[in-house]
Amino acid sequence: MKQYIIRRLLQMIPTLIGISIIIFAISAMVPGDYITARANPNMSIEKQEQLRAIYGLDKPDYQRYFIWAGNMIKGNFGDSMQHKQPVTTVINTYVWNSFVIGIFALFFSWFIAMITGIFSAKFQYSFFDKVVTLLVFICMSLPSFFIGLLLIKFLALDLKLFPVGGMSTSGLNATGWTYFTDVLKHSFLPIMVLTMLSTGGLTRYFRTSMLEVIRQDYIRTARAKGLKERTVIFKHAFRNAMIPAITLLGFELPGLFGGAMILEQIFAWPGIGHIYLNSINMRDYPFMLGFTIFLAVLTLLGNLLADVLYGIADPRIRLK
């Protein structure tokens, strides 16, 4: 297993280099840059040139790439122009807000998906299964921003059940428990939407995986042993269905830390996704490049984590 991980890490290096080149090339295509985006009329041309020199924007592209890549290897992602802080600190401050709603949504969606997946597989062709299939399709095709807006309109504005947006009521500088409940109330809608978005795909995945397993011979053997149906389904079938599903945990990694850009914008949730979206609008290159690489690394680590989890879960591979 250790050898496998080393090999996979080594394989990541060329991929990362490839990604960094593509991302840098895309952002280099943009004609304007941070200065022109922020230039107010009274800023003279020389002033703009000076600023560009300070930020090193006047060097040819390939040179800027090597400087940027060089720093990055040393862990220095450069400073975000907008926040005047190192990119890494900006990421650190905001990423945990996204992580909070991400982890709750992950827990809820996995829990719901497992239960519905198992029962709709067990009672295939039943009414419950048909309803679940339809709901799954709807969840999978939800445009995230539209559902967000709908919930805000009906649940927050009209019925006043939840705050419209943001992470905490402004002006209420309470601490401890009251602050916690306030944030919880604010986070309810974003978590609800995030859960809906991912439950659809997961449920279908669990259902297909269960259907595949229920048809296997060892389930027939389990029943021939006279085991209760509950044991057959939850011990024998579910354990086997879980193995391929565990790999999905790995793929959730980028979502957890990457934040839901669009949702955070709609709910004005101060997560890393929201900041990242602004950085693109403001052409804040260091942050934009740095965070995109961060996401790419997360995806690669996620893939590796998925394969490692698969190895641990499946005894046939674990012993190799």
Place this chain on the structure above:
Amino acid sequence: MKEVLMQVDNLKKYFPITGGVFQRTVGNVKAVDDVSFRIHRGESLGLVGESGCGKSTIGRTILRLNEKTDGTVLFQGKDLYKLPKEELRRMRPKMQIVFQDPFSSLNPRIKVGQAIGEALYDHGVTDPKVVRERVLETMNICGLASYQYDRYPHEFSGGQRQRIGIARALIMNPEFIVADEPVSALDVSIQAQIINLLSDLQRDKQLTYLFISHDLSVVEHLCDRVGVMYLGSMVEMSSTEELFRNPLHPYTKALMSAIPIPDPTYKRDRIVLQGDIPSPANPPSGCKFHTRCPIASDICKQQAPEYRDVGNDHLVACHFV
């Protein structure tokens, strides 16, 4: 002596096992380990053995359907592995193969008639009418009705699909056919039909067969000479009549005694081999059979026996014969 159609010398086929950080080859599955034999025109040679003994791999390697590791394969005197790709392709019609699994050996998306006849287009026959004519004729020879030309494989039973597979090979007017367990997946009553068809075709078209099977009784019925294989090596080979009258290698004897006889009054002291077939990834040292052989001794563990002719063209590889 009749012309030698297929000559195989010291054929080896190893499948690499990779491991370690850089996927280096750390070992070899010796599927076929130094096997030599000859097949004369009009003869049918049987290859018998249990799973993992390499009989199917030999069938595919001598037709160059997968690449050999070592050794030479001469078909009508020509070394198949030295022929350029196009020339090998042009020789293909002469040497055909019939597969075991009736369900995966036919393309589900094309009509049966097309499946049988399409190869003709790539070997010089261009007129569709001629092709259709030859297809219908071959189908009839193999016991398929003409109206089935336009049907699709999913509408046929296992036995009929084997007939289609045979027709597909037969239409090329081959001289040599490798039959890779053609009847193992069929029921007994259908098996008999296909066996009769194969022996009729051999008689009428002077075909030469390499007949691969795990069922000794079917091989006894169809073949003139039989080779018994164990874990990638040939342990015994002789004429069918000689082999069944006077089996020499302990494995052949055990193999024959293990076959259940459909006669309740038949009493015999059966040799039941203990233990399991070892994995071809790390075969036992010396004689590969020593771990299960009832008469194994020290020499068998250290030294592999020589595969030699003990008279009357009866080859065997055992220290005690």
Place this chain on the structure above:
Amino acid sequence: MVKDLVEFRNLETHFKTTAGTVKAVDNVSFTIREGETLCVVGESGCGKSVTAMSLMQLIESPPGKIVGGEIFFEGRDLLKLSKKDMSRIRGNEISMIFQEPMSSLNPVLTIGNQISEPLMLHMLLDRKAAKKRAIELITLVGISRPEKIFDSYPHELSGGMRQRIMIAIALSCDPKLLIADEPTTALDVTIQAQILDLMRDIKQKLNTSIMLITHDLGVVAEMADYVVVMYAGKVIEEAPVLELFQDPQHPYTKGLLKAKPIINQKQERLYSIPGQVPNPIDLEDNCHFHDRCEFCMDICKVKQPPFRSHGKDNHKSACWLYEEEREVL
């Protein structure tokens, strides 16, 4: 007098498919006596496995369903039992092993865990006692180093060893009847010999009756005391094993016996039954073998032959050849 252990009476199990209903088991009746090995023989699609699965009530519905008849086990009709009572019998008094050893064991659970399950459920043993009993069972089925095997996973064992473990699981609660659905078909012939030896040995030691399902007449000759021959969902002949091989009555049984090539008895040309098994959907009320039978008469095409004994008491068959009134009605 030897008691009847299991009696099938006019069993009907049908499968609904998009193309129509398949009468997989069509009015099947026969009995299994205590301490006896009964072989159900027939080619694929003849309904032998469905009969066994009906006895265990493991028919997956939809699409399958037991639509008629009774199955008596020690005098009680299993079809009338509640789900709970039936699951108490399954794996306890009647147990079953299957054809594919490679996929019949759960790949993610250890061997020990899978053997202990029925012990803890039916015999109410605790974990420790179940482990001890499991190790005894592993030794009983002829596997060395039982402790190591107890903790290993199915993929570490060969096909032959996995089939032995399946037998150990089946014998764990001293069942009265062991059903074996083509137990050796997927095994090599030398391993098959070992498994058949083991099953005969167990029958002596535990006096378990065995219902052996196979398509190989050689296995039938070696193992069976009594034989039932099935074709297209119906029982067409049944007889003691010696009777059946020496004096087969039904043309299909005769055909089967002649079609198999036998070692050291080389024939010039194999007898082969022409044609193929009929399409199981909406078969008419006639002898289903008529279009492949060389003795076929008009009545065979129109009316179903009665299933009766013709002279010998426990040798029954369903064929118009042995009936007096043969004119077409």
Place this chain on the structure above:
Amino acid sequence: MSADVMPITENKNTKKAKAVDTPWKTALRRFTRNKLAVIGFITIVFMFILCFIGPFFSPHNLYDYSLKNKNLAPNVTYWLGTDKLGRDILLRMMLAGRISLLVGFVATFITVVVGATLGALAGFYGKFVDTIIMRVADIFMALPSLPILIILGAVLSDLKVDPDIRIYYLMVIIGILNWTTLARLVRGQILTLREQEFMQATEALGLKDGRKIFKHLLPNTIPVIIVTATLSVAGAILTESALSFLGVGVVPPTPSWGNMISAANNLIDFRKRPWLWIPPGMCILITSVAINLIGDGLRDALDPKTKK
């Protein structure tokens, strides 16, 4: 001359020359039996008619900016009300539908062409070609697709690309960025097919490469391509609407369901005039649900293993 082969006795069932049901006919039969899939199909047909033919029947035309009837709630003349420029929402929604559907299908077409070809090349030629294509695929898989699309969208805005031409760039970008899923599936399918005995038979029969690929490999890969393509149309439509909502996709004045919903950014419209943004949102939802239903129906119909 032919051997005395027993004439095969046809029993009654196989004799009747019933209509030859080709694999495509059986697939069609199975598809029509799947109720949800048929509903999906009807909805899609309705959406196409609505968007491509509907505008001709609308009494209003796109350019009558009559400020007097701006911001009207849905009424008898304007079934879905009007926006702040007095334009009929229903008409704009239908025209927007054209763009969204077009982008979705053309982007998927590009994905299929790129993905299927690269996947086929990797699968068929193997070794060297396979490793390169799969390495490139790894890179594209790791690229966070939405962020990259937004950046590219921003680039398009900065380059001041004309809104109409911008749509075509958008199609190419969305199409190019998710070719990897299809490429992997096609490659996997070809590798499994090559192990099948009927492909080894084409080798033994000495068929030319061309026949092997186009007569045997491709026809058996098409089902995978059809199913994946259908599902990725829904994905492409959702992506386009998200980008347009963020203002980096289809940019006004060209209407698209996505940018019509961005009208909701203005608080008053959001709260008081839901008819501005809810109908286009529903269109996106209904279209992608319908497409997903069709895709799933196709998967069951074309997959030989699922015997329903």
